[in-house]
Amino acid sequence: MNVFFACGSAKSGTTWLQRILDAHPEVCCSGEGHFVDRFSVPAAQVVNAYNRGLTNDGRMVYEGRPYYQGVDQAEFDEIVRGFIVKRLHARADNRTRWVGDKTPAYTRHLKQLLRLFPEARIFHIVRDPREVAVSRMGHSLRAGASEAMTPGAEQYRQTIEGAVRLWREAVTAVDAFAHEHPGVVHELRYVDLHADPRGEAEKMFGFLGVSTAPALIEQVVAATSFEALTGRPRGQEDLASFLRKGVLGDWKTRLDAESVQLIHERCGDLMREKRFAA
Template structure:
């Protein structure tokens, strides 16, 4: 079974991308497994303590001749890989499924660890204008019972945006170096391009995985995963109570405070231009 991982800065369209992939009959894309941050990182600490206890007991009980050796990196990776594969296939992929994957936005921070566990795994990465991700984060804050986040200039709003600026840079920065070091393993797409040309971008995405990308398949997936189909609303019709808030690009225009734009330029300016956002 082929494995892939989907990532991108939070509020960049990763859930939409997951649904596009999962709608293809040869692909199963789940989310959010957080396999590195919530499993292998804590597991590494468990293994460290286990190995330390083995040393102590070998010294105190067996005169330095333990029955069990230390768990090394290879055995650790074997344990982690088995767990992740079991989770990736826990939905019971049918015989037609050729790819199983997981969408967790912050995998962008753990690409080297994922590559060590799955050297042939592919990475699908989506990037979005950070100015729009800030507006999306404000909307998400309202859903999280922080209503004052919508008030222009409020401390809560600026705090949400400050976190968003740092998060965008942190999750975007590792992609280009990883892609350069591992040619052919990364497919990058932009949220705005997926909005403007869903058929073309979806066809290219499926081509990256070498699965069926014929017109009927692409049309079926695009129709099933459009903003209208998923939310029951037209793009631009905002609902702050919904995870699918608005479904448009350029929502930031005329709505971001100078303080937010200044924070973006200072922290993300170069990265924004590298990704085509000016």
């Protein structure tokens, strides 16, 4: 089977992207595996300690002629690759042609993922940073930051600044990777997915080379609409839900003028590049 990874700055619509991909019978997209930050990086620390132990034993016990050599990069990559493949295939069936995982933080680890899987494909969803900031405010509120949506409060300011920093880091990293590896990344905008879910879904599945039959696309879109996923009409807000409201433009009433200015100052160049109107 073929492998792909889906990513984007947190609160950019990565979960919606995952649900759409996973709704196609030839595609299996799970989340969030965090295969790099929660497995590969800690495993590397274990292997480094193991290698140091081997070196010490070889010097102190075997006079510089140890029985085992240290684990090198190729062997370590094989270990990590095997773990990821097993995890990815856990939900696949005999119809599956592509297996993938959605983890927002992959924006920071695309080079490593491509080294492990040279034929992998990457999905990147990018959202207006003003919308991202509001979505992060709602997420912070659910996590216990009671004043995350209160203009003027310290939690509010910290949430906005964190959203801005992480958005810029993510978009910049993926842009650089896509420039170095033409054809590997399929980028879509959250606003376009809202405006034309059928068209965007067709492009996504076309990128993978799986069926884009109109009836199938219609089935996928219907199964992954806000209404289908939440049981609520679009626009009906539930601050306790991960899928909070499902509308665009909420930033116009949620963000104060100072926050909007901050976002424009720090992200304006990338917003223009991604065609987000100021």
